[in-house]
Amino acid sequence: MRVKVNTDFGLLVRLKQKKLVFRKKRASYQLGFHSSFYKGRGLEFAEYKEYSPGDPIKFVDWRVYAKTERLYSRLFSEERRVTIGIALDLTGSMFFRLSKITNAWNLAVGLAYLACLNRDKVVFFLGNRPIILDSIDQLINFTKTIELVETPNFFSNLNSYNSLKYPSLLYLISDFFEPIEKLEGFFNLFGKKQFETVALQTLISEEIRPNFEKWGAIKDIESGEEKPVNRSMLDLYINNFNKHTVQLSSLCARRGVRFVRFFGNTTLDEFFKILISQNLVR
Amino acid sequence: MIFLSPYLLSLIPVLMVIYYLIYHVFRKQNPIKFSGFLFISSAQSKKTKSIPLKAIFDLIPPLLVIFAMANPQIVKVSYTLVIDNSLSTGFLTEDGDIVFDKIKEKAISFINGQFSRIRIIPVCGQSVDFSDQQEAKQFIRDLSVKYCQDNLSSKEVYSVGKLFILSDKNIICNHCDFYRVTPSDLTNSAVSKIDFDGSNILVDIMCNKSIKDTLKIEYIDGTSEDLAVPCENSIRIEKSLRNIPKKVSLLDGGKNKYDDFVILNDFGSLNYDNSNFDFLKKAYSFDPTNYGLAILEYGDTILPNTIHYVKSDTNKEGNFFIFEPALKIFIEKEPLKVITGSEKELTFSNGITIGKVNDYDAIFFPNFNSVYLPFDLSLSVSDSSVKVFLLNLISWLYPSERFRGFYVDESFPSNYTVKINDTNDGFSGELSSVYAAFLYAGLIGAIIFIVLFNPWRGGF
Numbered sequence: 001m002r003v004k005v006n007t008d009f010g011l012l013v014r015l016k017q018k019k020l021v022f023r024k025k026r027a028s029y030q031l032g033f034h035s036s037f038y039k040g041r042g043l044e045f046a047e048y049k050e051y052s053p054g055d056p057i058k059f060v061d062w063r064v065y066a067k068t069e070r071l072y073s074r075l076f077s078e079e080r081r082v083t084i085g086i087a088l089d090l091t092g093s094m095f096f097r098l099s100k101i102t103n104a105w106n107l108a109v110g111l112a113y114l115a116c117l118n119r120d121k122v123v124f125f126l127g128n129r130p131i132i133l134d135s136i137d138q139l140i141n142f143t144k145t146i147e148l149v150e151t152p153n154f155f156s157n158l159n160s161y162n163s164l165k166y167p168s169l170l171y172l173i174s175d176f177f178e179p180i181e182k183l184e185g186f187f188n189l190f191g192k193k194q195f196e197t198v199a200l201q202t203l204i205s206e207e208i209r210p211n212f213e214k215w216g217a218i219k220d221i222e223s224g225e226e227k228p229v230n231r232s233m234l235d236l237y238i239n240n241f242n243k244h245t246v247q248l249s250s251l252c253a254r255r256g257v258r259f260v261r262f263f264g265n266t267t268l269d270e271f272f273k274i275l276i277s278q279n280l281v282r
Numbered sequence: 283m284i285f286l287s288p289y290l291l292s293l294i295p296v297l298m299v300i301y302y303l304i305y306h307v308f309r310k311q312n313p314i315k316f317s318g319f320l321f322i323s324s325a326q327s328k329k330t331k332s333i334p335l336k337a338i339f340d341l342i343p344p345l346l347v348i349f350a351m352a353n354p355q356i357v358k359v360s361y362t363l364v365i366d367n368s369l370s371t372g373f374l375t376e377d378g379d380i381v382f383d384k385i386k387e388k389a390i391s392f393i394n395g396q397f398s399r400i401r402i403i404p405v406c407g408q409s410v411d412f413s414d415q416q417e418a419k420q421f422i423r424d425l426s427v428k429y430c431q432d433n434l435s436s437k438e439v440y441s442v443g444k445l446f447i448l449s450d451k452n453i454i455c456n457h458c459d460f461y462r463v464t465p466s467d468l469t470n471s472a473v474s475k476i477d478f479d480g481s482n483i484l485v486d487i488m489c490n491k492s493i494k495d496t497l498k499i500e501y502i503d504g505t506s507e508d509l510a511v512p513c514e515n516s517i518r519i520e521k522s523l524r525n526i527p528k529k530v531s532l533l534d535g536g537k538n539k540y541d542d543f544v545i546l547n548d549f550g551s552l553n554y555d556n557s558n559f560d561f562l563k564k565a566y567s568f569d570p571t572n573y574g575l576a577i578l579e580y581g582d583t584i585l586p587n588t589i590h591y592v593k594s595d596t597n598k599e600g601n602f603f604i605f606e607p608a609l610k611i612f613i614e615k616e617p618l619k620v621i622t623g624s625e626k627e628l629t630f631s632n633g634i635t636i637g638k639v640n641d642y643d644a645i646f647f648p649n650f651n652s653v654y655l656p657f658d659l660s661l662s663v664s665d666s667s668v669k670v671f672l673l674n675l676i677s678w679l680y681p682s683e684r685f686r687g688f689y690v691d692e693s694f695p696s697n698y699t700v701k702i703n704d705t706n707d708g709f710s711g712e713l714s715s716v717y718a719a720f721l722y723a724g725l726i727g728a729i730i731f732i733v734l735f736n737p738w739r740g741g742f
Contacts, residue, residue: 093317100317177320207318217312220319227322240321 001095001150007143008106011268012113018272018281020084020114022169022196048072082168084115085195087125089154089174092222097204101148104173104202106268111171112139114281126151152222155186170197175207180247187255198280199252201245202262210237294724360443362401364702365389365425366434369692371450372427372540373465380539382427384463385448389422392446399443405434427540434700447702451695455702470536471495471513472693484520485530489513490694496533501525508533541693 051060051071059073088094088108094101112122116136124131126148133139154174176183176199187197212218212229219226245261252259260278262271275281316322371382393400393415400418403409406428412418434449445458453460471489485497493513500506503525511517511532 096315096317175317177317179320210316210318215314215316217314218316218319218322219313221315221317223319225319226313227319229322233322237318237321241318244321 001092003095003098003101003148005098005102005105005146005148007109007146008268011106011110011272014269015110015113015272016117018114018276019118020111020120020169021280021282022082046075046077049075081118081120083121083123084111084168085123085125085170086112086115087154087170087172087174089172089176090126090148090151091154091174092150092152093175093177094202095150096221097206100175100202100204100207103204103262103268105146105148107200107202107262107271108171108173109139109143110268110272155182168195170195172197172199173202174199175203176201176248180244180251183248184251187251187257197255197257199248199257199259200262201248201259205263205265208238208241208263210234212237295727298727360399360401361392361395361397362403362443362445363389363392364403364405364434364437364445364447364449365422366405366447366449366451367407367425367427368405368434369427369538369541370465370695371463372538373450373468373470374537375463376466380427381450381463381465382425385450385461386422386425388461388463389448390419393418393422397443401443403437405437405449434702437702449700450698452699453702454699458702465537467537468695469493470538470541470693471532472536472538472541473530473532474516482520482522483530484518486516486518487511487513487532488516488694489536490515491536493536495536498529498531498533499523500529500531536693538693 048061048064049055049072051073055073059075061072061074064070064072086108088104090101094104108124112124112133113136115122116133116139119135122133122139124133124142126146131142133142155178210218210229212234213231215229217226217228249259251257258278258280260274260280262274266274272281365385367382367385371380371385373381375381375384389402399411399413401409401411402418402421404425407425410421412421434447434451434453445455447453447455447458447460448463449460450463450465452462469491471487471493474486474488483499487495487497489495495511495513497509497511497519498506499509499521501524505524507521507524509519509521511519
């Protein structure tokens with residue numbers, strides 16, 4: 001399936017004052033706006049260091065010298081740029097309705113925009129090959145020309161993310177309509193890495209309560225398998241769906257992955273407010 | 283009553299196919315592409331495993347359809363009719379009819395009903411299965427009152443379907459219905475014993491009331507004698523005979539007309555009918571294990587009081603051994619065997635001419651318990667008249683005190699309640715093979731249908 005999506009640039013304007021929040025300090029050598037565990041020049045004081053010959057004189061704290069008659073240099077946390085991974089699930093289930101994939105796409109673009117605002121590097125995973133965006137201009141140009149193409153095996157493609165240098169934060173945008181056992185294997189793999197992962201589940205209302213009675217029969221959007229459905233199967237579906245959600249939440253909690261659900265009736269603005277409330281954006 | 287043919291069962295697979303097509307083909311036109319298919323398939327698999335009872339309930343609708351269509355066929359039933367034709371059914375009813383005639387009438391009315399198979403078991407006779415009404419009716423019409431060693435209580439009743447017993451007796455049984463015809467008057471007299479030594483005859487007559495009977499003795503030369511017999515409980519008549527007796531009858535011997543005559547001998551003619559033969563056979567019991575008879579071969583000219591050498595010259599052995607299973611007569615007096623090439627001297631003394639066959643004498647030799655038959659027995663033994671001849675011969679050869687009269691109980695019945703040990707289970711339905719084939723095909727089809735497509739669970 002191939003879909004041309006419309007990017008909500010108005011959302012980007014409304015997100016102009018926001019910033020992504022990190023829990024772990026992991027940065028590249030390139031300078032940016034995120035404080036890192038590197039000590040040196042910066043705005044945020046980190047610690048004192050006993051002066052040694054060759055250290056710049058301007059970092060000597062003379063007040064401490066006056067009290068102790070010993071020379072100490074002030075060290076600052078260096079502000080570096082980080083790498084933000086945004087993985088958008090483009091398997092068949094995400095194309096169930098246009099609104100579902102559009103919302104997911106605009107959510108991804110919104111997060112990428114916030115990253116670019118902070119001069120961070122964005123790596124988009126939209127299939128087999130990662131796409132690296134360094135600036136807002138590149139992001140805008142990218143969104144103007146993008147055409148989303150259905151790809152199989154979303155989670156197995158993400159293995160390429162492991163090879164990136166200095167990963168800091170990975171956003172997974174998906175419906176997570178996979179067997180829990182498969183997701184568990186995936187999260188086990190990512191849990192060993194030293195970067196932060198946020199799982200954002202995007203759903204639409206028809207997936208939460210499908211109209212089986214009206215539909216009569218359904219066809220798996222990915223495998224093509226068909227089954228007749230009726231009203232009596234709805235309870236079973238809802239029961240299984242809720243169970244899957246609980247298991248997914250539990251899995252994320254166990255693996256240190258932050259999990260947020262994005263319901264179909266929620267607008268993107270509302271969803272970003274949810275992210276703010278969850279301290280993922282400020 | 284049949285209002286659905288078993289062939290309609292063949293519609294079940296057709297209906298299934300139609301049902302399948304409706305749900306499979308028509309709904310297949312517009313299936314909705316859905317992302318949450320995962321939860322449906324897992325829900326289904328889980329449900330099948332955890333709630334097997336539901337699957338059983340799913341089977342109920344097609345099974346009900348099958349049985350609803352099949353049930354009318356089960357009303358086509360099987361019957362077993364036990365018809366009492368023992369001597370006691372020869373008594374008269376109040377209407378003046380013979381009890382057995384009324385039993386036959388009722389039995390034929392059963393035949394008029396719908397049945398798939400009927401087994402008729404005469405108390406005196408062999409049971410026969412019928413699927414054709416007319417044949418069964420004719421069989422019943424041909425039945426007659428007989429004397430036999432069997433009686434209702436001793437009869438093994440291997441029944442099929444519903445068991446009905448028609449008798450003059452009161453029946454106690456586990457799973458049967460009975461129809462009773464009660465005789466009005468049991469006044470009776472009958473010959474209970476005959477002794478015959480070749481020149482004199484002793485006839486014992488029993489009666490349960492004071493009856494004036496007439497004993498009629500018929501000879502093989504066609505002559506007869508009538509003796510007035512006033513019977514009071516019992517009486518013994520001794521009479522010197524003019525000739526070999528052929529038949530002894532009681533005229534006006536009470537209310538049972540079927541036990542009033544006894545055939546003794548009839549060597550003058552071989553043209554006996556089987557009914558007389560049967561009666562004789564059943565009027566006296568012949569114990570074949572104790573008494574034997576050797577029959578000399580045809581071709582040896584034997585005269586009384588002569589010495590005869592039985593020899594085997596070529597490949598012929600003298601074999602005086604007869605076994606006739608059809609007659610149930612087992613004659614196994616030590617067979618007189620002559621080895622090939624040897625001879626054996628036999629003195630055929632005291633030979634008695636017991637009859638003539640085609641102007642040749644049939645001679646009995648008491649010393650050897652042997653009889654010379656002037657015909658080839660091996661070729662003629664299947665002839666019914668020869669059977670009669672042989673039986674009469676046996677009855678003559680052995681004095682009648684060797685025969686035991688069993689018919690007293692039947693001629694003078696006292697205990698009129700009989701308990702039947704039947705193997706009947708009371709189930710009257712029977713599945714025809716065609717019906718059963720369709721039924722099982724329908725059942726198997728329904729099960730396969732449910733297992734494969736499971737329409738109630740959104741299969742297909």
